[in-house]
Amino acid sequence: MGRLMKKKYESGAATAYITRNRAINYLQISLPDFRRLCILKGVYPREPKNKKKANKGSTAPRTFYLMKDIQYLSHEPIINKFREFKVFVKKLKKAFAKAEHGRVETLQENKPVYKLDHIIKERYPTFVDALRDLDDCLCLVFLFATFPQTKNIPGDFVRRCRHLSVEFMNFVVAAKALKKVFLSIKGIYYQVEMQGQVVTWLVPYSFGFNAKACADVDFRVMAHFVEFYITMLGFVNFKLYTSLGLHYPPKLMFEAKLKDDDEKNPYCLESEATGERLAALSASLASVVTQNTEEDEVELDEFEDSRTLEAKQEEEKQKAFQKLFNGLKVFVSREVPREPIVFTVRSFGGEASWDRSVAMGATFDESDETITHQIMDRPKADRQYLSRYYIQPQWLFDCVNAKMLLPVEDYFPGVVLPPHLSPFVEYKEGDYVPPEKEALSRRQQGLDTGDAVSEEADVSEEEEEEEEEGKEEEEIDDEG
Amino acid sequence: MAATKSSESSEAPQTSGSLFPQPKVRGKKKRVSKKNKSAWRKHSDIKDIEDFLDDQRLQLRTGGLVADKADDSLFYVDKQNDNEDEAPVAKKRKKELKPLKIDQIIAGETTVKPVTGHAPPMGSGKVRRKEMKAKELEQKTGYISKEKRKKLKLNSVQAGLKKPQAVREYYDLWGNDAKDKPTEEEEDEHYAQVTGKTRVKVPVRTQTYAKNPSILPKVEVIHPGGSYNPTFEDHQQLLQQAVQSERKKVKDEKKLERQTRLPPKREWATRRDKMKELTEGLLDEEDEEEEEGEELEGEQSIPKATIRAEDKKSRQKRRKEKEQREQEQQKTADKTKKIKEHEVNRLKAIKKEINALEKKKEERQKKREEIRTQNADKPKRLSRHKYEEPFPEFKLSEELVGTLREFKPEGSVLKDRFKSLQRRNILETRVKAKRQKKFKKKYVEKKQYKEISINV
Numbered sequence: 001m002g003r004l005m006k007k008k009y010e011s012g013a014a015t016a017y018i019t020r021n022r023a024i025n026y027l028q029i030s031l032p033d034f035r036r037l038c039i040l041k042g043v044y045p046r047e048p049k050n051k052k053k054a055n056k057g058s059t060a061p062r063t064f065y066l067m068k069d070i071q072y073l074s075h076e077p078i079i080n081k082f083r084e085f086k087v088f089v090k091k092l093k094k095a096f097a098k099a100e101h102g103r104v105e106t107l108q109e110n111k112p113v114y115k116l117d118h119i120i121k122e123r124y125p126t127f128v129d130a131l132r133d134l135d136d137c138l139c140l141v142f143l144f145a146t147f148p149q150t151k152n153i154p155g156d157f158v159r160r161c162r163h164l165s166v167e168f169m170n171f172v173v174a175a176k177a178l179k180k181v182f183l184s185i186k187g188i189y190y191q192v193e194m195q196g197q198v199v200t201w202l203v204p205y206s207f208g209f210n211a212k213a214c215a216d217v218d219f220r221v222m223a224h225f226v227e228f229y230i231t232m233l234g235f236v237n238f239k240l241y242t243s244l245g246l247h248y249p250p251k252l253m254f255e256a257k258l259k260d261d262d263e264k265n266p267y268c269l270e271s272e273a274t275g276e277r278l279a280a281l282s283a284s285l286a287s288v289v290t291q292n293t294e295e296d297e298v299e300l301d302e303f304e305d306s307r308t309l310e311a312k313q314e315e316e317k318q319k320a321f322q323k324l325f326n327g328l329k330v331f332v333s334r335e336v337p338r339e340p341i342v343f344t345v346r347s348f349g350g351e352a353s354w355d356r357s358v359a360m361g362a363t364f365d366e367s368d369e370t371i372t373h374q375i376m377d378r379p380k381a382d383r384q385y386l387s388r389y390y391i392q393p394q395w396l397f398d399c400v401n402a403k404m405l406l407p408v409e410d411y412f413p414g415v416v417l418p419p420h421l422s423p424f425v426e427y428k429e430g431d432y433v434p435p436e437k438e439a440l441s442r443r444q445q446g447l448d449t450g451d452a453v454s455e456e457a458d459v460s461e462e463e464e465e466e467e468e469e470g471k472e473e474e475e476i477d478d479e480g
Numbered sequence: 481m482a483a484t485k486s487s488e489s490s491e492a493p494q495t496s497g498s499l500f501p502q503p504k505v506r507g508k509k510k511r512v513s514k515k516n517k518s519a520w521r522k523h524s525d526i527k528d529i530e531d532f533l534d535d536q537r538l539q540l541r542t543g544g545l546v547a548d549k550a551d552d553s554l555f556y557v558d559k560q561n562d563n564e565d566e567a568p569v570a571k572k573r574k575k576e577l578k579p580l581k582i583d584q585i586i587a588g589e590t591t592v593k594p595v596t597g598h599a600p601p602m603g604s605g606k607v608r609r610k611e612m613k614a615k616e617l618e619q620k621t622g623y624i625s626k627e628k629r630k631k632l633k634l635n636s637v638q639a640g641l642k643k644p645q646a647v648r649e650y651y652d653l654w655g656n657d658a659k660d661k662p663t664e665e666e667e668d669e670h671y672a673q674v675t676g677k678t679r680v681k682v683p684v685r686t687q688t689y690a691k692n693p694s695i696l697p698k699v700e701v702i703h704p705g706g707s708y709n710p711t712f713e714d715h716q717q718l719l720q721q722a723v724q725s726e727r728k729k730v731k732d733e734k735k736l737e738r739q740t741r742l743p744p745k746r747e748w749a750t751r752r753d754k755m756k757e758l759t760e761g762l763l764d765e766e767d768e769e770e771e772e773g774e775e776l777e778g779e780q781s782i783p784k785a786t787i788r789a790e791d792k793k794s795r796q797k798r799r800k801e802k803e804q805r806e807q808e809q810q811k812t813a814d815k816t817k818k819i820k821e822h823e824v825n826r827l828k829a830i831k832k833e834i835n836a837l838e839k840k841k842e843e844r845q846k847k848r849e850e851i852r853t854q855n856a857d858k859p860k861r862l863s864r865h866k867y868e869e870p871f872p873e874f875k876l877s878e879e880l881v882g883t884l885r886e887f888k889p890e891g892s893v894l895k896d897r898f899k900s901l902q903r904r905n906i907l908e909t910r911v912k913a914k915r916q917k918k919f920k921k922k923y924v925e926k927k928q929y930k931e932i933s934i935n936v
Binding site for chain 1: 626635636650651652653654680682683684685690691693697698699701702703704706707708709710711712713714860861862863864873874875882883884885889890891892893894895896897898901905906907908910912
């Protein structure tokens with residue numbers, strides 16, 4: 001009697017991992033359902049250290065999952081909903097085939113639906129966790145908001161994505177959270193900072209849907225991701241809005257007045273008007289509690305410490321950066337992509353408007369004398385006002401990335417623009433730094449030859465003058 | 481004062497029987513026999529009746545029977561002077577009031593009721609009982625029957641039977657309502673009380689991998705040369721990258737082509753080679769066989785050793801052999817024991833050996849760790865197909881326009897996201913499954929084509 005021989009593949013990698021097909025059998029769901037479940041729950045395939053051991057001696061290429069992950073999936077209540085849905089589809093098909101219209105109706109009324117709330121809470125136990133994972137979410141939601149409704153993309157998805165992306169942009173405007181903008185050949189990269197978390201995302205330029213460019217993309221899989229992210233962004237938006245003391249669903253300030261304006265100049269159906277006004281980004285959001293316009297500044301106890309001093313300076317810099325476009329009144333010409341411009345201007349405290357015939361939500365006309373800058377992208381303007389600068393759109397984005405107002409002459413219409421530098425590059429010592437970047441950093445430190453600084457001063461003086469003029473005019477009006 | 485007929489009747493055809501009876505020409509009556517049904521049908525004149533019925537149907541279709549209508553609806557008093565020009569304002573109003581032609585066409589005038597399917601006669605027992613029951617139920621519980629809902633055009637939500645489903649209600653998911661929630665122990669107890677079973681323990685998953693299956697950033701920002709208006713140096717760098725990946729692609733293609741190419745003609749098999757291969761082992765077979773045969777005979781000639789009685793081992797011999805074996809075993813055991821005892825003196829050497837072994841191990845570990853960190857940003861092999869890096873997006877120097885208005889974007893964001901998910905080990909790489917044909921196509925030459933041949 002010898003000792004019992006230890007059998008092969010009964011412990012270790014062979015039991016720790018499970019192949020995809022075996023996992024499907026284990027969970028008793030179809031492959032598409034399994035895929036969806038994995039995406040919703042955040043279970044990803046793994047690569048075992050020793051594939052041969054994990055595959056019980058076979059070297060055939062397989063997709064492996066951790067057995068523990070699959071066991072964990074098997075306790076998910078949504079699996080039951082998947083099964084219910086399968087039964088529902090079967091019943092519906094049968095009723096259709098038998099032309100039992102009443103039954104079809106009742107079946108469709110009782111269509112099984114599932115909620116993802118608990119999964120989001122499970123995957124992101126705290127709000128900060130959710131913010132950390134927002135990059136992917138924003139990319140896909142902003143992307144799907146631009147899609148047409150097709151066989152693979154339900155119209156409901158597109159509408160909800162658009163809705164949520166507009167809400168998020170409105171939040172960024174209200175919180176002044178925008179940090180960086182980069183116009184790349186792929187799309188526009190934005191970076192925001194919320195509650196200490198830096199989030200970057202990519203928004204495509206508004207061009208038509210190019211089905212050819214994304215031919216080998218699995219739309220079904222992407223739709224599953226979007227399904228999850230829609231729910232996630234909804235909750236995140238809610239939390240973000242409430243953290244700022246804003247209404248959710250968002251409400252605009254002076255809504256009644258805006259409504260009045262729209263009735264005079266109807267642009268869309270009344271039912272769509274609220275959404276369109278919100279998407280215009282030109283009006284501010286209403287808060288739950290009426291706030292003082294002046295910010296309450298809490299006076300901290302002063303400690304003579306270099307660290308606190310530095311922190312204070314940093315904070316002041318941050319605040320100044322958030323007010324970069326304060327007092328700017330920007331008019332956007334019709335040939336310029338409106339949304340990125342308005343989003344950027346409004347995120348830094350400026351005002352923006354456009355021609356009333358272009359879109360809803362215009363707040364002032366081109367003839368307004370208080371306009372400080374007009375963004376245009378054609379070589380020459382038909383009619384020029386002397387009271388404003390005519391500049392190309394890149395100026396705004398370069399200003400944001402430089403964290404200061406740059407001289408306007410480099411950006412006049414018809415002028416060859418300075419290069420648009422990427423704000424995402426961090427130069428280390430010894431790296432090659434392009435001369436444009438060097439010039440910019442010198443300018444930022446105030447070491448430049450002076451012309452830029454004086455320009456800036458001029459600009460701000462002029463703005464002040466213009467503002468004063470506007471006030472005077474108002475007074476005159478009152479007297480009249 | 482002139483009385484004018486209303487428009488609807490004026491459009492009626494002139495052949496109608498009742499309104500404009502046509503004078504009948506009286507001729508000589510022809511006598512025919514009507515002894516059977518077919519003869520009756522053939523010779524009886526029912527044109528006037530049919531005309532009358534046609535007219536009546538037409539009237540029903542176009543606004544109802546004229547005879548049933550009140551005089552006011554058929555005639556009106558024309559007070560308008562035809563010669564006087566209408567005031568422009570009034571004309572305009574009239575235009576506004578007048579329904580559009582298209583609306584007139586669509587508007588149904590028919591008074592003929594649509595043909596309905598067979599319905600049980602009203603007031604029959606079955607229907608009455610059903611209605612009574614539904615009424616009773618409505619009074620008692622407020623349930624509105626399906627038939628009634630259909631009649632009133634209400635759905636179950638409007639009828640108050642079902643709560644309207646909230647459209648994506650969002651709430652404070654991360655709010656601190658933990659106080660109200662029962663603890664896990666309490667929940668367990670409650671479950672046990674209600675069901676009489678212990679709760680199944682849900683496995684807890686460590687979330688570390690789930691959060692970061694790769695060290696790559698979630699959104700990789702494009703190279704600064706990918707700006708829509710880049711600096712010259714950045715753009716050249718990006719182009720260099722593109723050139724390198726293109727070069728690699730071409731190299732791979734060339735390699736594949738080289739490997740699958742036919743060998744040069746001089747290396748092809750000649751006829752002689754083929755013949756040689758076909759007759760391999762046939763021509764000089766006989767000689768070999770002969771040799772083999774000889775060998776075999778030689779082997780067979782050796783007689784097998786027979787076992788004799790005197791060769792058998794005696795008991796004594798066996799015992800002695802055994803003793804010897806045991807002695808030898810004892811000897812080797814003693815020797816190893818002695819060596820072991822003396823190893824105390826070898827401590828230094830042993831220590832050295834162990835150190836060397838450990839060092840080797842450490843080095844190996846270090847090397848492995850290095851490889852792991854090197855490959856950390858590379859996608860893992862998660863399925864049969866290898867991850868293929870997408871070609872980097874770039875613009876050629878002449879394609880750079882410098883203004884946002886004339887600029888055309890490059891690549892697709894969706895593809896970028898999809899590839900990013902694959903690169904970060906979230907999705908396994910897959911190839912779209914091609915639908916396989918169930919049956920092989922079979923080609924058959926038809927007889928008529930077979931007969932035609934060009935050579936003949």
